[in-house]
Amino acid sequence: MSEDPGTIYFTGTAGAGKTTLVYAFQKWLKTAGHDAIVVNMDPGAEQLPADPDVDIREWVRLADVMDEYDLGPNGAQVAAADLAALKIFEVKQAIEEMRTDYVLIDTPGQIELFAFRESSRAIVDAIGGDRSLITFLFDPALARKPAGFVTLLMLGATVEFRFRLPTINVLSKADVMSPEEQARIVAWSDQPDALEAAVSEGPATPDWQLSAEVFRALEALAPLTALHPISAADGSGMESLYRGAQRVFGGDDDLEVSQAPPEEE
Ligand SMILES: Nc1nc2c(ncn2[C@@H]2O[C@H](COP(=O)(O)OP(=O)(O)OP(=O)(O)O)[C@@H](O)[C@H]2O)c(=O)[nH]1
Ligand SMILES: [Mg+2]
Secondary structure, eight states, X not given: OOSOOEEEEEEEXXXXXXXXXXXXXXXXXXXXXXXXXEEEOOTTOOOOSSOOSEEGGGTOOHHHHHHHHTOOHHHHHHHHHHHHHHTHHHHHHHHHHHOOSEEEEEXXXXXXXXXXXXXXXXXXXXXXXXXXXXXXXXXXXXHTSHHHHHHHHHHHHHHHHHHTOOEEEEEOOGXXXXXXXXXXXXHHHHOHHHHHHHHHHSOOOHHHHHHHHHHHHHHHHXXXXXXXXXXXTTOTTHHHHHHHHHHHHTOOOOOOGGGSOOOOO
């Protein structure tokens, strides 16, 4: 390892599949011959698919914050996010000691804790490194309807603008969709006309009008980028995420196709 590791933050709405994807991608990277560590930055994580390599819960645990400050679960989430930021130099040191190629960071379930709190900016700034990117997960539960898709575009753009880091949008849990449905949703991501047509098909409710206006504003602000369908369950799309990350990190695309683990159907 000769340069800074590539750092990838996994973000998305609650239950979008962040944690599952982080561990599946770590496994995929290892099979392809790369070193990758998982950093759990969710103080409220209960059951994880495997032990993280660096774990914020070593310093801050949601249950302890609830007890100590006599807070309910939501107030404690906010307090725990701020307390986690105060421990970021310990986290950073633990990451550096591991000397790895890729650092995969799992963020708290509630997107607003990552997207809107100053503490998460402090975390991203402290972990730093030129080779950082954000992965924003589109959960099919929301993404398969045009209005839900536009909502996710807006949230993803908010995260991107706030952190000013390159962002790769992925369509998670791709295995729950038919190839046709995947293709329809991917077309919304890179063909503005297709999304506009889908949005306009709906009844002219306030919800629909808002989606149309938001979509126009987003289109004017930033070019739409293609979604990468990915499944932690069957491993499909991992190589596409890897290649997207390599393009952002600007490194050599050091994974020969022959080395890549096969994508399962
Ligand atoms: N079919 C399918 N289900 C998935 C996939 N990834 C995650 N899930 C399921 O989606 C649910 C949420 O997954 P998590 O990985 O916990 O999602 P998360 O975004 O980390 O959730 P929070 O941290 O609680 O917000 C679980 O029931 C997972 O089993 C996938 O690729 N395919
Ligand atoms: Mg999670």
